[in-house]
Amino acid sequence: MTPTLTTRDLDLRHLWHGNAQHLGLENRPPLEMVAADGVWIEDSEGRRYLDAMAGLWCVNVGYGRREIVDAVAAQMTRMPYYPLTQSHTPGAQLAARVAEMLPGELSRIFFTNSGSEAVETALKIARQSQRKRFPGQNRYKIIARHRGYHGFTLGAVACTGQAARKAAFEPVLPGVLHVAPPDAYRCNFCKTQPGCSLACADEFDRVIRMEGPETVAAVILEPVIGGGGVFPAPGGYLESIRATCTRHGVLMIVDEVITGFGRTGKLFGSDHAGIKPDIMTMAKGLTSGYLPLGATAVTPEVFQAFQGGDSEKFVQVSTFGGHPASCAAGLANLDILMRERLWENAASVGPYLMDRLRAIDSRWIGEIRGRGLMMGIELVADRATREPLAEPEVIARMMAIRRAGVLVGRNNDTLSGHGNILTISPPLILTEAQAGIISDAVAGALR
Ligand SMILES: Cc1ncc(COP(=O)(O)O)c(C=O)c1O
Structure with a gap:
């Protein structure tokens, strides 16, 4: 009789863990x-x-929230799946609920499965909408920051400012430039000055001007860099970048995949600065991880670029993005977040x-x-x-x-x-x- 294999046996034989060297993993199993x-x-x-x-x-x-489990079970029983090529109640309700909570004018929501996909979606929306807004220009470049993290897919990893995460896969998405993060502890700009001069925020303006604003679609940044080592935006930083973007017609994509839904002490990281992003990406706290879900939100002005002929629609479909069970989890999760x-x-x-x-x-x-x-x-x-x-x-x-x-x-x-x-x-x-x-x-x- 073959012995029953344990989870560890099965894991070591068949599972492939991300960011883990499998050679010798049996000596340091997850x-x-x-x-x-x-x-x-x-x-x-x-x-x-x-x-x-x-x-x-x-x-x-937190774990063990029965009401999320019950909401998901009820949705799965009623209708386990249908894509958002048509519509369903949890999808429409969650879009409305998220829109109510978001800062500024953000009010139109595209659902995905993950934060990485939310970022990919944001990059595509930025390029397509900027072509409509500035006919005759080719605004494709994205400015991001070293040490920032935006996901693992080829566009999101290109925006990620962490060399070790992309070296093995390059070339990734072309046209992404990186500027220095707000790292007060190791700041090159401020080490010769008494305090923070926000020179790192000015870098966005300098790079946009050097590249030519007519080539730049968007900037992307986290209000607090997370996985790269936790670097909060200093006072005035996000406001300054917001003003730079507006001045140059560049879209401001704020990646709130970690900072969204309460993590930083306000509903969104952007709320600390009172800024109005043009595009926002979310995931994680949207369902608290009970089921996978990502979202990209845009303002009416950005959404307007997709109104018109067939060639102006946003050509992207996701089989599972906005899954009804995930949206039901999101609704129950946001009920808890808001109630408590x-x-x-x-x-x-x-x-x-x-x-x-x-x-x-x-x-x-x-x-x-x-x-x-x-x-x-x-x-x-x-x-x-x-x-x-x-x-x-x-x-x-x-x-x-x-x-x-x-x-x-x-x-x-x-x-x-x-x-x-x-x-x-x-x-x-x-x-x-x-x-x-x-x-x-x-x-x-x-x-
Ligand atoms: C700021 C930020 N953006 C995007 C992502 C990618 O999200 P996911 O892992 O769900 O693809 C992450 C993941 O940690 C993140 O922290």
Whole structure:
């Protein structure tokens, strides 16, 4: 009789994990997760962890929300699937609900399956609409930032400013340029000045002028760079880029895949600056990860470019984008977010956690930064020179935090030698007591 294969056996034989070297994986197998509730996740050996990454920056309302499960089951029973080539109630209702919440004029929603697809959609919308708006010009270029992350597909990865994520696949989408991120800790512009001059925001203006505005379709940026190492936009930065875009007829795509739906202490990251994006991308917190769903929102002005003859429609169809069950999950998820006003909890427990982390006395902590419940801890080998802590050391610290029962993330595959930032992005239901568990685990591993 053949022995029954365990999940680990099957995994090691057949599963292909992203961003993982499989050679020798049997000696460092991935955690096998089996159950979850609130901020807690449990592995197959019965160990419980406080999930301080909310999965992958996404389980905003926390695990175990029965009302999302029930809404999905009801939708699946009524009608498990139909594409948005026609219409269905959860799709239309969710589009309306999201439109109500979005900043500025954003009011028209295209649903996809993921954040990467939401970004691809935004890039295509930007190019096509700019050709209509500026006949005779060829506005195809996109300006993004080093260290930013926008997804894994060839357009989104081209916008991603992390060399290690694209080197093996180049050439990726041509026409994408990158400028410096707002990284106050390692800023080249400000190191000779007393404070932040927003010179990194001015770079957008300079590059657009140098390239010729008539060649630039859009800029794309995250209000707080997430996976690249958590770099919040400083005060005045997004406002300045908004003004630059308007001046040059360039569309501003704000990628709120992580920052959307409460993570930073307001409903959207853009809300901190009061800016009005032309296009916004979303995913993650839209369903809190209960089912896959991404979305791209545009203003009436952008949408207007697609009104007219057949050649002016947006030629893109997605079999599963806007799946009725995902939209039902999104509606139930947003009910919880709004009813419990979870962004307010992020705005209060976030700073509490930040204070606790900043109180840790460790020679390895170079900088702790973030916004709401989204934080990065930059680890250094030497606080005076700011030399990044070597990756094996960073991983060892992360594992020590894990042994203390808390899961944090790390900015891997960003920039060679700079995989030194631990990331924290827990469910937005986090209590102060649970924030204490995170900071105690970090303190224990970094002291
Ligand atoms: C800002 C941002 N944009 C896009 C993406 C891509 O989303 P997905 O992994 O759902 O394709 C991510 C994923 O982490 C992200 O953080």
